[in-house]
Amino acid sequence: MAAGKEIRGKIKSVENTKKITKAMEMVAASKMRKAQDRMRSARPYADKIRNITANLAQANPEYRHPFMLRQDGSKKVGIIVVTTDKGLCGGLNTNVLRATTTKLKELEAQGLKAQAVAIGNKGFGFLNRIGAQVVSHVVQLGDTPHLDKLIGPVKVLLDAYAEGRLDAVYISYTRFINTMKQEPVVEQLLPLSAEQMQADKGTHSWDYVYEPDAAAVIDDLMVRYVEALIYQAVAENMASEQSARMVAMKAATDNAGNVIAELKLVYNKTRQAAITKELSEIVAGAAAV
Numbered sequence: 001m002a003a004g005k006e007i008r009g010k011i012k013s014v015e016n017t018k019k020i021t022k023a024m025e026m027v028a029a030s031k032m033r034k035a036q037d038r039m040r041s042a043r044p045y046a047d048k049i050r051n052i053t054a055n056l057a058q059a060n061p062e063y064r065h066p067f068m069l070r071q072d073g074s075k076k077v078g079i080i081v082v083t084t085d086k087g088l089c090g091g092l093n094t095n096v097l098r099a100t101t102t103k104l105k106e107l108e109a110q111g112l113k114a115q116a117v118a119i120g121n122k123g124f125g126f127l128n129r130i131g132a133q134v135v136s137h138v139v140q141l142g143d144t145p146h147l148d149k150l151i152g153p154v155k156v157l158l159d160a161y162a163e164g165r166l167d168a169v170y171i172s173y174t175r176f177i178n179t180m181k182q183e184p185v186v187e188q189l190l191p192l193s194a195e196q197m198q199a200d201k202g203t204h205s206w207d208y209v210y211e212p213d214a215a216a217v218i219d220d221l222m223v224r225y226v227e228a229l230i231y232q233a234v235a236e237n238m239a240s241e242q243s244a245r246m247v248a249m250k251a252a253t254d255n256a257g258n259v260i261a262e263l264k265l266v267y268n269k270t271r272q273a274a275i276t277k278e279l280s281e282i283v284a285g286a287a288a289v
Contacts, residue, residue, distance in 0.1 A: 004274070007267040011260055018256035024088065025249035031143055032179070032242035038144070039176060039232075039239040046232045053225045056208065056218055063214050065222045066162040070191050077107055078115045078135075078157035078166050080189065082173035082233055083123035084241045085139055090248040092174055092241060093122045096184040100172045103186045104132070112167065115160070117153050119234060145234040147227060154230055158223075161190050173233040174240040180247065182240035189229060192222075 081100050083093050100123075107114050118124035118137035127134050136153035160166045169190040175183045210217045 004267060004270050007263055007270065011263045011267065014256050014259050014263065018253055018260070021249045021252040021256060025246055025253060028242050028246035028249055032239070032246055035143070035235070035239040035242045036176070039235040042228075042232050042235050046228045049221075049225050049228050053221055056221060063218060065218055067158075067190050067222050067226065068192050071161065071164050071167045074165050074167050075111060076113045076115060076166050078117065078160065078169040079103065079186075080117045080119065080154060080157065080169070080171040080230070080233075081123040081127065082171065082237045083118070083120035083126075084237070085121040085141060087122065088248060089241050089245040092182060092244040093126075095182075096172055096174050096237075097123065097126050099184040099186050101130070103170065103172065115157065115166070117157055119150065119153070120237075141234070141238075143238070145231060145238060147231055150230055150234060151227060158190070158226060166190075171230065171233055173237045176236045176239040176243065179243045182244055189226065192225075 079100065081097075083096060087093070104114055114132065115135050116127050116132045118127050118134055118139075120141070121139040124134065124137045124139055136156045138149055138153045141149060157166065157169050161169050168188060170186055171189045172184070172186045175185050177183055208217075
């Protein structure tokens, strides 16, 4: 029964794997709820600051922040790539990195050189492998995004754009749709597009009293606005990560169950064949006597 012993070993190994994937599925489900709540709670803030920024931009047209001005001439662009630190989350990172690669090829075809900022270990490793120019990175963010960790690396690109050393800044991340669907997107972060700065339709324009002055207020608000966009992108990516990991681990657990069922069927057939062979030998021996 050497074959039967080998099959029993395989069954035991798959059962151990099934226990691990089931535990990871439960952990991901718990983290997913927290990540989704965090992401949904950040959305109203991002929407409100977008509306305030749009109204301010329209209320004081004589001052234009550098983030709202189109830069031309440097032939360089920046791209922020948001990925996960860990794997085992299906095709989440593969999809967003494929979208990033497509964007990089489009920029290269236009004669533009890209500088990248990596948020997440998977994206950092990928950018290094393809030989991209990584000016800064941040990894090991944990399960909760912290703005103080994100702003430092991203500020490299923001300052470069404000100084005219970049023509545009893009951000690549995974947008959370629902538990079963996550969508990789590449959006233009700077210069702020007309759609991003559009105030809510049907509302009237406001006039503001600035203290100390319009430039100081709008400068600070624009920085906060971009920070909110980046934080929202990271929160969306983390919610997508936990959802994708839960789905992937559930699929792995179900596949392990199917493999165990197939191995048990093969084991039972092998054991029955061995028993039948022994009975045949016994009957043949008895007939010979």
